[in-house]
Amino acid sequence: MKRGSVGMTLCYRGAMKTRRYSEVDVFSREAYRGNALAVVHDADDLSTEEMQRFANWTNLSETTFLLTPSSPQAGYRVRIFSAKEELPFAGHPTLGSAKAWLNAGGSVRPGGMVVQECAAGLIPVRVSDDQLAFEAPPLTRYGPVEESIVERISLTLGISRDQIVDASWLVNGPQWIGVRLSSAREVLDLRPDPGKAGDLEIGVVGPHEPSGETQFEVRAFVGGDPVWEDPVTGSLNAGLARWMIDTASASPPYTAAQGTVLGRQGRVHVSVHDEKIWVGGHVTNCIEGTVRL
The missing domain is CATH 3.10.310.10 (Diaminopimelate Epimerase; Chain A, domain 1)
Structure with a gap:
């Protein structure tokens, strides 16, 4: 219409x-x-x-x-x-x-x-x-990602499968799949191909060098949507926090940067109070x- x-x-x-x-x-x-x-x-x-x-x-x-x-x-x-x-x-x-x-x-x-x-x-x-x-909110799907999907993600992101340190479903409304790379630099260097994403919703995270303003760099890619890269994403950061805390990959409180490649200065603050994760x-x-x- x-x-x-x-x-x-x-x-x-x-x-x-x-x-x-x-x-x-x-x-x-x-x-x-x-x-x-x-x-x-x-x-x-x-x-x-x-x-x-x-x-x-x-x-x-x-x-x-x-x-x-x-x-x-x-x-x-x-x-x-x-x-x-x-x-x-x-x-x-x-x-x-x-x-x-x-x-x-x-x-x-x-x-x-x-x-x-x-x-x-x-x-x-x-x-x-x-x-x-x-x-x-609690994750409604949380766990390992099928290897065939991880392979699709590596092709979409334009990296080798070996560069993906870990991957997990992080569904809390959006159907996020979290992907960990070894460094923030690798996250910032990504030049993904939206034509290969299909309906995948991919959240990528990598650590910054110690003692900086932010501890992690995050990027969010949404296939099949007019908004291909989301500037700053609370639901994704909530899922990433649960996953990284559970796997001892992050120690709260911490701050994640997002939107850098898009010219934004997103700052997501993650903390834990009474065993509950807060994203602010x-x-x-x-x-x-x-x-x-």
């Missing part, structure tokens, strides 16, 4: 109304150096089709819609859409949605917490100073206004 005919259909139905709209930058202290998120407020009356159409139009990695929660524990409910599908959970939309909801008048619960309701369940978000952090970063307000939907 052409965009023009969509607009006429909405006007004919009388469905368009003015709603609060925000765009925030997630995982960066400096505006426009992290990962952008579009947030539509007061979205209870929008259909799934209308949400998906708008998310496709924004052409961002994700767009979220804030709704009235169904759980008394939650401050708000969110639906999360990429350009092509709805996601049960995603990391940077969780932090960005929480920030946008707070900016619109939402309040922090005692203990500095906000509770988000999404398709993956209730996600606690901790608000501390100028950072937000979400509690990493700064969220910067960039755009406040209204949208007609």
Whole structure:
């Protein structure tokens, strides 16, 4: 359907109304150096089709819609859409949605917490100073990756199979496969071929030299999606944290850099409190206004 005919259909139905709209930058202290998120407020009356159409139009990695929660524990409910599908959970939309909801008048619960309701369940978000952090949800698929898929990944990334130190499924909404390389330099040097990825969602991580600002470099590649390399990815970093901590490849707290090759300065802060992994970063307000939907 052409965009023009969509607009006429909405006007004919009388469905368009003015709603609060925000765009925030997630995982960066400096505006426009992290990962952008579009947030539509007061979205209870929008259909799934209308949400998906708008998310496709924004052409961002994700767009979220804030709704009235169904759980008394939650401050708000969110639906999360990429350009092509709805996601049960995603990391940077969780932090960005929480920030946008707070900016619109939402309040922090005692203990500095906000509770988000999404398709993956209730996600606690901790608000501390100028950072937000979400509690990493459990992985629904976690374990070794089939060798045939690892071979596909090496071809997609343009490296030899021997350069892949380890690989694991890290599914927590998105179907991430984590790939460990021996160094951050190898991660930065990757020049993958999107035509070979198919529907794979690949997250690559490698360690920086000790004593630097960041301990790991991360890149995220999404096959079959208009957004081939994601700038900064909370869900992936949550899965990588679980995997690297379990395999003694990382000792929290640590900071991962992401988006470097894209000219971004994403910084993802991983910590552990009461045996739970928290993934956090700064969220910067960039755009406040209204949208007609």
